[in-house]
Amino acid sequence: MTNVMVNFITNVIPEAAPHFEGYVYPNEATQQPLWSILIVLYPYITGLVAGAFIMASLVRVFKVKALEPVYRLSLLTAFAFLLCAPLPLLCHLGHPERCLEIMMTPHLTSPMAIFGFVYAWYLMAVLLLELWFDYRADFVRWSEITPGFQGVLYRLFTVGVTDVSEPAVKLDHKLGHILSIVGIPSAFLLHGYVGFIFGSVKANPWWGNVLMPIIFIMSAMVSGIALCVFNYMVLSWVRRKPIDMRCLDTMTMYLFYALVVDAAIEGLDWIHRAYSAEEGFAVIQYMAREKLFYTLSLGQVAMGTLCPLLFLGSMQLIRKRVPDFLRRRLYFTSAAFILIGVLAMRWNVVIGGQTFSKSLRGIMSYKMEFAGLEGWFMGAVLFSLPFITLTILIKLFLSEKLPSSNLDANGSPNSPATAGGTRTGLVARAEAPGARM
Amino acid sequence: MKNHLSRRNVLGKLGAVFAGVMAAPVARTAKAAVQKVFVSTTAPKGYDPTKHKWRMALDISKCIGCGLCAEACKKENHVPEGSFFRTWIERYIITKPKPGSGEARGETIVDCPNGGMHGFPEPTVAKEDILHSFFVPKLCNLCEHSPCVQVCPVGATFDAPDGAVLIDPKYCIGCGFCVQACPYGCRFLNPVTKTAEKCTLCYHRITRGLKPACVEVCPTESRVFGDLKNPVADDPLQKFYENNRVQSLKPHLGTEPRVFYAGMDKEVR
Numbered sequence: 001m002t003n004v005m006v007n008f009i010t011n012v013i014p015e016a017a018p019h020f021e022g023y024v025y026p027n028e029a030t031q032q033p034l035w036s037i038l039i040v041l042y043p044y045i046t047g048l049v050a051g052a053f054i055m056a057s058l059v060r061v062f063k064v065k066a067l068e069p070v071y072r073l074s075l076l077t078a079f080a081f082l083l084c085a086p087l088p089l090l091c092h093l094g095h096p097e098r099c100l101e102i103m104m105t106p107h108l109t110s111p112m113a114i115f116g117f118v119y120a121w122y123l124m125a126v127l128l129l130e131l132w133f134d135y136r137a138d139f140v141r142w143s144e145i146t147p148g149f150q151g152v153l154y155r156l157f158t159v160g161v162t163d164v165s166e167p168a169v170k171l172d173h174k175l176g177h178i179l180s181i182v183g184i185p186s187a188f189l190l191h192g193y194v195g196f197i198f199g200s201v202k203a204n205p206w207w208g209n210v211l212m213p214i215i216f217i218m219s220a221m222v223s224g225i226a227l228c229v230f231n232y233m234v235l236s237w238v239r240r241k242p243i244d245m246r247c248l249d250t251m252t253m254y255l256f257y258a259l260v261v262d263a264a265i266e267g268l269d270w271i272h273r274a275y276s277a278e279e280g281f282a283v284i285q286y287m288a289r290e291k292l293f294y295t296l297s298l299g300q301v302a303m304g305t306l307c308p309l310l311f312l313g314s315m316q317l318i319r320k321r322v323p324d325f326l327r328r329r330l331y332f333t334s335a336a337f338i339l340i341g342v343l344a345m346r347w348n349v350v351i352g353g354q355t356f357s358k359s360l361r362g363i364m365s366y367k368m369e370f371a372g373l374e375g376w377f378m379g380a381v382l383f384s385l386p387f388i389t390l391t392i393l394i395k396l397f398l399s400e401k402l403p404s405s406n407l408d409a410n411g412s413p414n415s416p417a418t419a420g421g422t423r424t425g426l427v428a429r430a431e432a433p434g435a436r437m
Numbered sequence: 438m439k440n441h442l443s444r445r446n447v448l449g450k451l452g453a454v455f456a457g458v459m460a461a462p463v464a465r466t467a468k469a470a471v472q473k474v475f476v477s478t479t480a481p482k483g484y485d486p487t488k489h490k491w492r493m494a495l496d497i498s499k500c501i502g503c504g505l506c507a508e509a510c511k512k513e514n515h516v517p518e519g520s521f522f523r524t525w526i527e528r529y530i531i532t533k534p535k536p537g538s539g540e541a542r543g544e545t546i547v548d549c550p551n552g553g554m555h556g557f558p559e560p561t562v563a564k565e566d567i568l569h570s571f572f573v574p575k576l577c578n579l580c581e582h583s584p585c586v587q588v589c590p591v592g593a594t595f596d597a598p599d600g601a602v603l604i605d606p607k608y609c610i611g612c613g614f615c616v617q618a619c620p621y622g623c624r625f626l627n628p629v630t631k632t633a634e635k636c637t638l639c640y641h642r643i644t645r646g647l648k649p650a651c652v653e654v655c656p657t658e659s660r661v662f663g664d665l666k667n668p669v670a671d672d673p674l675q676k677f678y679e680n681n682r683v684q685s686l687k688p689h690l691g692t693e694p695r696v697f698y699a700g701m702d703k704e705v706r
Contacts, residue, residue, distance in 0.1 A: 023527075023547035025575075025622030029520045034613045034626065094611015094631030098591070101610060104462055107592035112614055116590070117462075124455065159451075160442035168444065202690055203584060203620035279689075358622050359706055361547055 022362030032366055033354035037379040038088035043194045043216065044346045045085045045386060050191040050217070051224010052078035053127065053183055058254065060180040066250040072398055073235065074228045075134065079127055080390035081227075086119065088382050091373060111197045122190045126183045133176035135397060136161060137169045142402050153396070191220040198349060205280025205360075206287070206353040211269045218262035223342035225255045229335040231390070233328070239400060245324055249315075252331045256312035259338065263305050266345075283356045283363075291363060292352050295344045304341010308334040478603055479641035486599040490665035491638055493649070494677045495574050498700040499659035502526055502572035506651035506660060507554040513639060513650035521625045523636040524576040524651050526553030529704055530560050531569040542568055545704045573698070573705050574660060576651070577602060577623045577636035578686055581693030585615035585624060585635075594633065600665075600695060601640055606632045620687050638662075 020029055056074035058064045090096050103120065106113035140162045143155035195216025202208040229251050236243045273281060288296055311334045315327060322330075355364045369375040398404075480486070510516065510524045532543030543566070550557065553572070560567065583602050586594050593609040596602055609632035616624040616633060624635040639649035643662075647653070652662040663674025681699035687706055688694075698705070 023549070026520050026522045026525050026549055026552045027616075027622050027625040030625075034616055089612075092612075094613075094626055095609065098608070098610040101591040101608065105591055106462060107589050109587045110590040110614070111588065112612060113590035159447050161444045161447050162442075163444065171444070197614075200588065201584075201618050203618055207617075354617075358620055359547070361706075 020357075020362055020364040022357070023359055024357035024362035024364055025359055028357050028364065032369070032374060033351060033364070035092070035350055035354060036366070036374045037368060037376060038092040038374060038382065040343070040346045040350045041379055041383055042085065042088040042092075043191075043198075043350070044223070044343055045081050045088070045383070046194050047191050047216065047220030047342065047346075048224050048227050048386075049078045049082040049085060049122075050187040050220040051222065051226075052081065052228055053187045053224070054221050055225050055228045055251070055254075057180050057184050057187075060177060061184065064250060066246050069244045069247045070228055070232050070251065072134070072404075073232055073394075075127070075131055076393045076397060077228060077231055077390060078224075079131060080393050081386040082119075082123055082127060083389055084382070084386040087385065088379075091378070091382070111193060111200050115193045115197065118186075118190050118193050122183075122186050126179055126186050130176050130179040130183060132157075132159075133172045133179065136172055137164050138402075138404060140164045146402070150396070188217055192217050198353070201353075203358055204353050205278065206284055206356070207349070209269065209273075211265060211272075215262075215265055215269060218258065218265055219342050219345055221258045222255065222262045222338055225251060225258060226335040226338035226342070229255060229331060230339060233332050233335070235394065235398075243328060245327070248328070248331055249319060252312055252334070253316060255334070255338070256309070256316055259305065259308055259312065263309060266305075280360055283360050286363070287352055287356055291355055292348050296348050296352070299344030300341050300348055303337050304344055308338050308341070478597070478605075478644075479637075480644035484644045486597050486601075488666060489599040491600045491643055492663060492665055492674060492695060493576065493579070493638060493652070494661045494674060494683070494697045494699070496659050496661065496677065496681070496699045497571055497573055497702075497705075499657045500526065500572040500574055501657055501659075502528055502553060502557050503656060504553045504556050505654040505656065506574060507552045509650040509654040510636070510639075511552075511554065513642075514637075516634070517627055517629055519628075520552075521627070521634075522552040523623075523634070524552075524574060525549055527573045527575060527705075528553070528557050528560075529569070529571055529573060529702065530562055530567055531702070531704060532562055532566050533568045547704075569702065571700075571702065573701070574651075575621065575623070576696065577638075578621050578692065578694035578696045579638070581695060582691060584618040584620065584690075584692060585633075588614045588618040590614065597640075601638050601643075602635075603637055603640060604633055604635065606630055606634075609633050620690050620692065 052074045055067070056071055056078065059067045059071040059074075090099055093099055102113050102116040106116065108114070136158060139154045139158045141164070143151050143158060145151075146154055192213040195213035198207040198216075199209050199212025229248070232248070232251070233243065235241075273284065311330045315322065315330060319327070351366055355366055356362070357364065370377055372378065504526060507522060507525050511522070514523055516523055527547055527549045530546040532546070534540035534543045546560075546562065548557070557572075560570070579600060579602050583594075583596065586596055586602060589595075589609075590612060591608060591610055593606075594602065594604045594615055611626060611631045611633070613626055613633070616626060619635075624633055626632070627634045639647070639651075642649060648662050649660075652660045658673070661673045661677045663669075663672055665674070668675055677699065678697075683697035683699055684701045685694040685697055
């Protein structure tokens with residue numbers, strides 16, 4: 001019985017023997033593809049970062065007031081995921097101890113080497129600084145009213161800059177705004193580069209595609225906004241707080257439009273592939289029809305694109321006639337579907353691109369293992385890390401117990417007037433009648 | 438007296454630290470460029486790579502598929518057991534078209550059992566149904582514009598001045614990007630050393646005046662090897678170029694392979 005159970009768990013993706021069909025180069029006939037689940041997660045997580053950051057930029061740069069309740073949550077989401085983004089890559093390396101060579105002696109024609117710099121730039125020069133400018137005044141206040149270790153922590157985060165005079169706070173905002181503007185092309189660059197890592201491989205007809213970076217950027221925006229919707233709704237549910245429907249409607253409106261552009265570009269990619277029908281198209285067609293049917297046709301297209309397009313699109317037309325609770329459910333379902341769909345898309349790119357031989361004469365099979373570095377358990381652990389990090393960040397920086405100079409994740413403004421430590425605003429908000437999930 | 442740390446002060450210091458961190462790679466790159474001249478290869482001391490231009494060529498019509506080359510390569514280069522090959526042999530069987538099908542040729546069947554190391558079994562197609570059958574030895578194509586060299590994030594794989602494309606195993610981080618980028622399936626990640634590996638033309642041998650192991654054992658002289666800069670009397674490589682019209686693999690990819698094939702069929706890729 002145990003054996004049956006173990007078999008069931010470890011064979012969640014059933015693959016029939018033989019291991020490969022047709023002719024594959026001997027060096028390709030390995031047990032599993034060279035890049036497997038960890039490399040699926042890497043572009044997925046990086047994409048969520050870029051998308052969540054764009055979400056935050058809508059507030060800061062494009063002044064979309066309705067989205068203010070999720071501004072900090074989006075930034076923290078981007079930060080938590082960015083911290084964990086290189087982990088799958090590092091775990092996958094044959095010699096992780098040599099990883100810093102990418103930064104120290106980079107080979108400048110390599111997309112992977114440049115990614116190291118783009119990542120460092122984005123983490124240290126954009127996201128970290130923007131967060132700091134946004135939070136500095138709060139850190140000063142929180143360090144004064146929070147006792148114990150947490151207070152010390154907030155004091156450390158101020159890096160000694162404790163000036164909260166009006167001009168100082170104004171300057172913080174100004175610098176944060178500039179960083180946000182710099183951040184948008186940086187976020188595009190970050191994920192565009194991930195796309196380029198695949199798009200630059202001309203040896204592989206599935207990957208080597210000029211549209212790949214753009215597809216990656218668009219799907220990143222879609223998945224990042226979907227993650228913000230997901231996180232906001234889950235956080236509100238956990239905290240038993242009402243959801244700001246105006247904010248949610250606006251978020252999902254942007255999600256819909258991003259999804260339309262994403263679907264259009266991906267559709268264009270397929271039309272181009274089919275029409276030009278270059279050397280590798282026959283094998284790509286076979287892959288899409290047979291090998292990747294579940295993840296491509298069902299996961300990516302039906303679940304990740306068509307259903308959300310239908311749900312979100314209809315909401316754009318008949319939003320006012322649909323009751324709040326139904327809208328919330330549809331939005332949540334769409335966000336979850338999109339998150340699964342984009343994960344499926346990453347899977348299709350990474351795994352799909354490696355399950356056919358570069359001789360274009362054979363197909364390999366891939367059965368994901370349970371244990372081991374490339375197993376799905378490890379994948380699940382690595383994917384849960386950014387959520388754990390985000391939980392800690394939310395506890396620290398989006399705490400219900402602390403007054404905030406900004407708008408918090410749960411909708412109601414908590415003006416600087418409450419910054420003295422009174423919790424009236426929070427109490428009033430908690431008692432406010434409003435929608436619940 | 439309030440805090441002396443002004444924002445400008447702190448930001449200035451942070452900026453200086455950041456600039457320092459960003460400057461380090463530049464310095465290290467410059468250092469690596471110098472080191473590259475002295476990069477570790479298996480060549481003996483005193484070997485000057487600028488005075489040679491090594492090339493390999495293959496005459497498909499001469500290959501009998503005995504597999505000695507693949508076996509010699511495995512032994513010579515300690516290639517790990519299993520489906521890992523620096524060189525291998527493919528068998529192509531092109532069948533006759535079905536009568537009345539209106540086709541010029543039938544289907545193409547390719548196989549390569551165990552890299553062709555121990556020869557090939559009887560074909561699954563009846564002899565009278567075979568239109569053409571031939572063997573194609575494969576190895577690193579030593580591309581002029583190697584995609585593997587282009588994508589290596591740390592420059593562990595590089596073009597040697599003598600025409601070999603080499604890997605510094607002490608420097609390779611084992612990311613596998615080069616394996617993905619090679620259109621010919623010539624590279625693999627060594628499961629023992631966890632670094633990328635491929636044919637080096639037996640660099641440890643050729644730099645000592647010997648032939649690559651595969652060329653040494655080839656009984657039909659299907660594999661031809663030579664030094665373009667130092668042709669010997671009656672040079673086999675020169676003769677190969679003179680006597681054959683040559684082709685390279687996947688020329689549309691623009692990698693400009695320097696390994697040429699004579700007598701190749703369109704089905705080979």
